Amino acid sequence: MQPTDFVADFDSASAMLRATAAGLRGRDFANLGVESPLEHVAGLVNRLPDGLKEQVYIWSGAAEAVDPGDLDQLDEQAIARTFVAEYPRRTYPAVLIGSSNGAAVHLATALDAPWLPQTWFVPVRRDGVHPDEPLDDLEWSREPAARLLAANPDLQLHHMHDPNQDRLMVQRLTYFRVKRRTLGEAYERFLLDHLEPGGTIVLVENTIRWPVIRVGDRHVFQPGATGGIEPHEYLHGSERVRDYLERYGSPHRRWDFGEPNDEAPEAEWGFEPMLRDDVLDFADDHGFAVERLTFEEPEDLSPAVADLYRWWYTQRGLGPVRLLAESFILMEPIWALRTGSAPYWCKFSTLPSVEKLERYVDLSGPWEELMIMLFPHGTEGAGLANPADWRRLMDRVGAGRFLGVDEDAFPRDFAGLREYHTALVEAGERFPLPDHHLTLDQVRDFLSGRRERMSDTGPSPVLTERTVPTDGGVG
Numbered sequence: 001m002q003p004t005d006f007v008a009d010f011d012s013a014s015a016m017l018r019a020t021a022a023g024l025r026g027r028d029f030a031n032l033g034v035e036s037p038l039e040h041v042a043g044l045v046n047r048l049p050d051g052l053k054e055q056v057y058i059w060s061g062a063a064e065a066v067d068p069g070d071l072d073q074l075d076e077q078a079i080a081r082t083f084v085a086e087y088p089r090r091t092y093p094a095v096l097i098g099s100s101n102g103a104a105v106h107l108a109t110a111l112d113a114p115w116l117p118q119t120w121f122v123p124v125r126r127d128g129v130h131p132d133e134p135l136d137d138l139e140w141s142r143e144p145a146a147r148l149l150a151a152n153p154d155l156q157l158h159h160m161h162d163p164n165q166d167r168l169m170v171q172r173l174t175y176f177r178v179k180r181r182t183l184g185e186a187y188e189r190f191l192l193d194h195l196e197p198g199g200t201i202v203l204v205e206n207t208i209r210w211p212v213i214r215v216g217d218r219h220v221f222q223p224g225a226t227g228g229i230e231p232h233e234y235l236h237g238s239e240r241v242r243d244y245l246e247r248y249g250s251p252h253r254r255w256d257f258g259e260p261n262d263e264a265p266e267a268e269w270g271f272e273p274m275l276r277d278d279v280l281d282f283a284d285d286h287g288f289a290v291e292r293l294t295f296e297e298p299e300d301l302s303p304a305v306a307d308l309y310r311w312w313y314t315q316r317g318l319g320p321v322r323l324l325a326e327s328f329i330l331m332e333p334i335w336a337l338r339t340g341s342a343p344y345w346c347k348f349s350t351l352p353s354v355e356k357l358e359r360y361v362d363l364s365g366p367w368e369e370l371m372i373m374l375f376p377h378g379t380e381g382a383g384l385a386n387p388a389d390w391r392r393l394m395d396r397v398g399a400g401r402f403l404g405v406d407e408d409a410f411p412r413d414f415a416g417l418r419e420y421h422t423a424l425v426e427a428g429e430r431f432p433l434p435d436h437h438l439t440l441d442q443v444r445d446f447l448s449g450r451r452e453r454m455s456d457t458g459p460s461p462v463l464t465e466r467t468v469p470t471d472g473g474v475g
Helices: 012-025 050-062 068-073 076-084 102-111 134-151 184-194 231-236 239-247 274-286 298-315 333-338 351-364 387-397 416-426 440-452
Strands: 092-098 115-117 119-125 155-161 173-180 195-206 209-216 219-223 262-265 289-295 322-327 341-346 370-372 400-402
Touching: 012 102, 012 115, 012 119, 012 333, 068 119, 068 134, 076 115, 076 173, 076 184, 092 102, 092 184, 092 274, 102 115, 102 298, 102 333, 102 341, 102 440, 119 134, 134 155, 134 173, 134 209, 134 219, 184 195, 184 274, 195 274, 209 231, 219 231, 219 262, 231 239, 274 289, 289 298, 298 341, 298 351, 298 440, 322 351, 322 387, 333 341, 333 416, 341 351, 351 387, 370 387, 387 400
Parallel strands: 092 115, 092 195, 155 219, 195 289, 322 341, 322 370, 370 400
Antiparallel strands: 119 173, 155 173, 209 219, 209 262
């Protein structure tokens, strides 16, 4: 098997890695940066009955899954080498490492800085487990998990089971998300070869945590995931969970995840602090600076980055500015700049994401236009926001449009995985690409000033003051 066989293409880490690399190369991000077998038939798939569309979605995900018997062949350093190979071979003033985050993709593009993921998703093939019986999935996973971890002592495993948002996918695969605890040889080599002498490693640290069942020293089982409903609803049920399960014909009216006995960094978005210690030691040895970009919730970085881009356009004498709401892995770093759009990343098409964007729109205006992408994850889960919820925000701005969204087909609008790019390009190129990138000093000063102004447009992430080692040589 090839290293890339163990990494899902249609996931936050891998898609955001490709999007960042495309931004640094000045290229667009059409079709999520991959060749998809559905690319040329997505429009036809949208015309199928809902049940058949769901089967296409299920089996397209299963096609990426790894046989559990092959997990001892997973080589995390070989995978890391494929990650660093995405980037142009030149020197950079900074490199971002850590949590997956769509707003961080745009921050990295503005800084001309690569981003390297701490977490990635290994989809593991399995059948016969009902999506609403998560403890069966946990029991099934113990032996494959042990095989993966024995072969990779620098990884920790966050087995995630989300029967709400991932109902279709968990029918044919198990979600193994792995997190790096150390830099490892491939990341270290990339930093030594491509980070400027005395350059800065920026740790992207999303501090979100989640209740888990600890299975082993490096293995936790996570009930559900951040999105449309809260942890207590996964664990104890609620009226909307009951309605959701009844709507899908489940024999259950709540889920039994067992009783959590610990907390851990959230599987997809959370930062494992053990990596920080290793980065600090490495930087001290080689004369690099380390800064920490910290925030609590995945979308807490979005208002700050949208504000940063708006400020950047003003500094360049450009305006008026559009607001571009991206969705999960639907994003376009270069075309955000070309269309004169301030990028605001939404985690998913869920009601909490609508509420956060609504608050931002109300407090940050005026905007020329609001353009919205919606990621179609195929399931009418509890907490799902429908297109009408998003249209309400367009009305508040006064002008708006969806980008490549078939409102009648959503959330089974699989053509949207292709059409988001075409629709943004058709919105029209108005601004030239910048002649110069932002510097870390500019970003730090902007974020600091934003906090001092007590901006009401959203939480202010913290970029720490630069920490320069006092006794290390330049690598």
